[in-house]
Every structure is written in structure tokens, then in C-alpha cells.
Amino acid sequence: MGKVNVEKNAAKFINQDDIHVTEHDKNLWNARTKRDIAASNIPEWEQLRDLASAIKEHSLTHLDHYIEQFATNAEKRGIKVHFAKDAAEHNAIAYEILSSHNVKSLIKSKSMLQEECEMTPYLEQRGISVLETDLGERIQQLSDQMPSHIVMPAIHQTKEDVAKLFAEKIGTDPNNTDAASLNEAMRNNARPKFLAADAGMTGGNFAIAETGTFVVCTNEGNADLTASLPPLHIASIGIEKILPKVEDLGVFIRLLSRSALGTPATQYTSHFSGPREGSEMHIILTDNGRSARLALDKFWTSLKCIRCGACMNTCPVYRRSSGLAYGATYSGPIGIIIDPTFDASKYSELPFHSSLCGSCSEVCPVHINIAEQIMDWRKEMMKNKEVDFSRRMAFKAAGIMLGNPKLFRAVEKVAYNAINILPKSITENKTLDPWAIHRDLPDVKKETFRQWYIKNKKNEQ
Numbered sequence: 001m002g003k004v005n006v007e008k009n010a011a012k013f014i015n016q017d018d019i020h021v022t023e024h025d026k027n028l029w030n031a032r033t034k035r036d037i038a039a040s041n042i043p044e045w046e047q048l049r050d051l052a053s054a055i056k057e058h059s060l061t062h063l064d065h066y067i068e069q070f071a072t073n074a075e076k077r078g079i080k081v082h083f084a085k086d087a088a089e090h091n092a093i094a095y096e097i098l099s100s101h102n103v104k105s106l107i108k109s110k111s112m113l114q115e116e117c118e119m120t121p122y123l124e125q126r127g128i129s130v131l132e133t134d135l136g137e138r139i140q141q142l143s144d145q146m147p148s149h150i151v152m153p154a155i156h157q158t159k160e161d162v163a164k165l166f167a168e169k170i171g172t173d174p175n176n177t178d179a180a181s182l183n184e185a186m187r188n189n190a191r192p193k194f195l196a197a198d199a200g201m202t203g204g205n206f207a208i209a210e211t212g213t214f215v216v217c218t219n220e221g222n223a224d225l226t227a228s229l230p231p232l233h234i235a236s237i238g239i240e241k242i243l244p245k246v247e248d249l250g251v252f253i254r255l256l257s258r259s260a261l262g263t264p265a266t267q268y269t270s271h272f273s274g275p276r277e278g279s280e281m282h283i284i285l286t287d288n289g290r291s292a293r294l295a296l297d298k299f300w301t302s303l304k305c306i307r308c309g310a311c312m313n314t315c316p317v318y319r320r321s322s323g324l325a326y327g328a329t330y331s332g333p334i335g336i337i338i339d340p341t342f343d344a345s346k347y348s349e350l351p352f353h354s355s356l357c358g359s360c361s362e363v364c365p366v367h368i369n370i371a372e373q374i375m376d377w378r379k380e381m382m383k384n385k386e387v388d389f390s391r392r393m394a395f396k397a398a399g400i401m402l403g404n405p406k407l408f409r410a411v412e413k414v415a416y417n418a419i420n421i422l423p424k425s426i427t428e429n430k431t432l433d434p435w436a437i438h439r440d441l442p443d444v445k446k447e448t449f450r451q452w453y454i455k456n457k458k459n460e461q
């Protein structure tokens with residue numbers, strides 16, 4: 001599998017026009033601003049974050065115990081629990097359950113785990129039609145694209161894009177860009193399919209070991225319809241989603257939606273505690289690299305993630321390049337630290353797609369040291385020669401120069417003189433230096449800061 005070319009993917013988004021980047025940046029920053037207001041309204045916000053982090057660290061370090069407890073209690077409630085070691089097993093189990101019930105049409109609500117397992121194409125290749133019930137996911141399904149954000153999957157698309165897409169796919173007026181009308185049109189188009197579906201699949205935000213129940217948080221109520229209308233409900237749940245007790249849940253519910261969108265809670269926080277009469281409920285507890293990640297000293301805490309998307313909303317690089325630039329299920333800062341655990345070579349460029357400003361770590365409700373892990377992934381990529389030769393040499397040269405003050409001063413002098421003498425066709429050559437494509441070098445002063453400082457310091461004395 002080739003390496004994801006983040007730079008090329010980002011350029012594709014940026015070069016469309018000015019509107020997409022501006023809107024994208026504005027909408028995400030809006031979510032970040034609302035998050036700040038919501039957080040500042042909770043005096044014990046920082047204690048909640050500390051508590052959430054401690055609960056996650058405890059459950060992750062006792063995961064074998066809690067997995068067993070959860071499965072035993074879920075089975076007592078009549079839920080059938082299956083274990084999948086990887087994506088292939090997850091998909092095979094889902095297909096086996098669906099085909100044994102002769103399912104031809106499936107509705108599903110948003111699940112990053114099912115995205116991660118590439119479940120939809122797998123089922124469709126085997127004759128099962130799959131319909132996304134979340135509006136953003138449905139837009140992405142019709143666009144034949146992966147989600148670009150874990151909470152707002154189609155945030156990189158404008159209303160005009162959606163109007164055009166719906167006109168092509170469901171016959172709406174391409175000039176009608178009113179969001180409410182577009183929403184209504186999709187509801188009218190999809191609702192009959194909800195009613196006729198043979199089975200429903202959801203994810204699970206939290207699974208409670210002491211009760212064997214699980215919780216799904218949505219804003220559209222689509223997970224509830226997905227789970228309640230058809231006679232068969234299958235939930236795909238990553239093993240890291242298990243919490244020890246019901247009383248832990250309140251901590252996360254208070255943090256999740258405030259961090260994601262700045263709202264006090266998701267519109268629907270639905271608790272599933274067993275099949276309805278005459279129906280079946282299954283859970284596929286899936287590992288898919290999680291236990292291997294748990295063994296990674298520097299990176300295991302990424303498993304604490306509750307998928308709120310706050311790190312994406314605040315990231316200056318994500319906001320300007322869009323989630324599709326990352327070429328992976330998980331994008332933004334959390335994607336940078338998770339994706340290489342699936343395939344370090346394919347995602348080796350991702351850790352360099354960051355300003356390392358640290359804003360992601362500042363907003364993360366479960367205190368994941370995201371910026372630090374991004375830096376550690378850079379080191380890993382350099383050590384394992386996953387970074388191309390010229391960049392490796394450039395870093396090596398920079399390391400030697402920055403570690404030697406005399407050499408640094410000499411190079412500084414030469415570079416300074418060169419910038420002042422050489423024509424812009426060389427100093428800002430867009431072919432030699434892609435950095436210059438979107439930027440102009442500012443006019444350089446005749447005097448360096450060091451020269452100015454030495455001179456003025458002397459004058460002061």
C-alpha cells in the first residue's frame with residue numbers, strides 16, 4: 001500500500017476555491033468557541049477531565065477483567081456477544097449474523113469502528129444493501145467519500161455541494177440550498193427505507209461492565225430508529241469503550257457533547273440493555289489492533305479517546321486542509337496518533353501534518369498528550385526511515401547546525417546575505433520549495449536580530 005500524500009490531498013481541498021477553506025475553518029472554529037463557553041460554565045470542568053482520564057486509564061489497565069465482566073453481564077440480559085480480533089473477523093461475524101437472518105437491506109448509524117473495518121463495501125459485495133441513517137454520513141456515502149470528521153462527517157462540504165449532490169442522487173432542485181429543505185428531502189427519501197430494513201447496526205460510545213449495557217449518543221435520533229425498527233440489532237463496539245460502572249458514565253456524558261459541539265449533551269443518549277421481545281441483539285466486541293496499541297509505551301493513552309472531535313476543531317492545520325487530506329478513517333490530531341498504529345508506513349507523513357502548537361492537548365477532555373505523541377511519532381518515522389531521504393538529511397543537518405553555536409552563526413550569516421542578494425526567482429522558487437506555493441518570504445532586514453541585540457545591548461551599557 002502506498003504512502004498517503006497529505007500535501008497533495010490538502011492541496012486538492014485548498015485549491016477548489018476560497019469558499020471551502022473559509023467555511024470549513026469558520027464552522028470548526030465556531031464549534032471550538034462554543035466548546036470554550038460550555039467548559040467555562042462548568043466550575044468543576046478540570047476535575048471532570050482529570051476524573052475521566054483516571055477512569056479510562058484504570059479501565060484500560062484492567063481491560064481483561066472488564067471485558068469478561070461486560071460480556072458475562074450482557075449475555076445474562078439476552079444479548080449475544082461475539083469477539084473479533086481484527087477487521088476481517090468483525091466483518092465476517094456481521095455477515096454471518098445478517099445472512100443467517102436472510103438480511104438483504106441494512107440500515108446503520110454512524111460507527112467509526114465499522115468505518116475502520118471497511119464493513120459497508122464488504123457487505124455490499126455480498127449482496128446486502130447498506131443505508132447510512134446519519135445525515136452527514138449519508139452525504140458522504142452518496143459522495144463516495146470517507147467521513148472527514150468523527151462528529152461532523154461532511155463538514156468539508158458546502159450547502160451548494162450538498163444541493164448539487166442531492167439533485168443528482170435524489171432529484172431535488174439544484175438551486176435550492178436551504179439546509180432545512182435539503183434535510184427534509186433526505187428524510188423523505190430515506191425514511192421508507194428505514195421502515196423496510198431487515199436489520200440495523202449501530203456503534204457504541206460507552207459499554208458498562210457492571211451492567212452489560214451500552215450507550216449510543218447521537219443528535220439525530222437515527223441510532224434509536226436503527227436499533228428499534230428492524231427485528232435485528234447488531235452493535236460494533238471497540239474493546240476500549242468499556243467503563244467499569246454506571247456512575248462513571250455521567251463524567252463522560254458531561255464532557256462529550258460540550259467538547260464536541262459546545263452543547264450540554266447530545267440530543268439522544270440511548271441506553272441499550274437487551275433485545276426487545278421478538279427481536280435479537282448482538283454485540284461484536286472488536287480488538288483490531290487495540291490490544292497491540294495498549295502495549296505501546298508512548299502511544300497507549302490514545303485509547304482513552306472518546307471521539308469528541310475537539311482536537312480536530314481546534315487544529316489550525318486540520319481546519320485549513322480538511323479531514324480528507326489525511327487519507328484515513330481517523331483524521332486530525334487524533335488520526336495522526338492512531339493511524340500509524342494500523343500501518344506506520346502508509347501513514348508516515350501524517351505526524352508532519354501538524355504545527356505542534358499543542359492546542360489539541362489543551363482541549364482534549366481525557367487529557368491525551370496528543371502533541372507529545374505526534375512528536376514521538378515523528379521520531380519513530382525518522383528512526384525507521386519512513387521519511388524520505390532528503391527530509392532525513394535536512395533534519396540531520398539542522399540537528400548538527402543547531403547543536404553547534406559557532407556553526408549556526410556562520411550559516412546564519414551566509415543565509416542572511418544570500419537572501420538579501422539572490423533574486424526572488426531563486427529564494428521563492430515554487431518548484432524547488434513547495435513551502436513557497438502559498439507564501440511569500442517577508443522582506444528581510446539588512447541586520448539580523450543578533451546583530452541588533454549586540455549593538456543595542458552595548459549602547460545600553
Ligand code: SF4
Pocket residue numbers: 259304305306307308309310311312334360363364365366368370
Ligand atoms: S483525542 Fe481527545 S480531543 Fe481528540 S477526539 Fe479524542 S477525546 Fe476528543
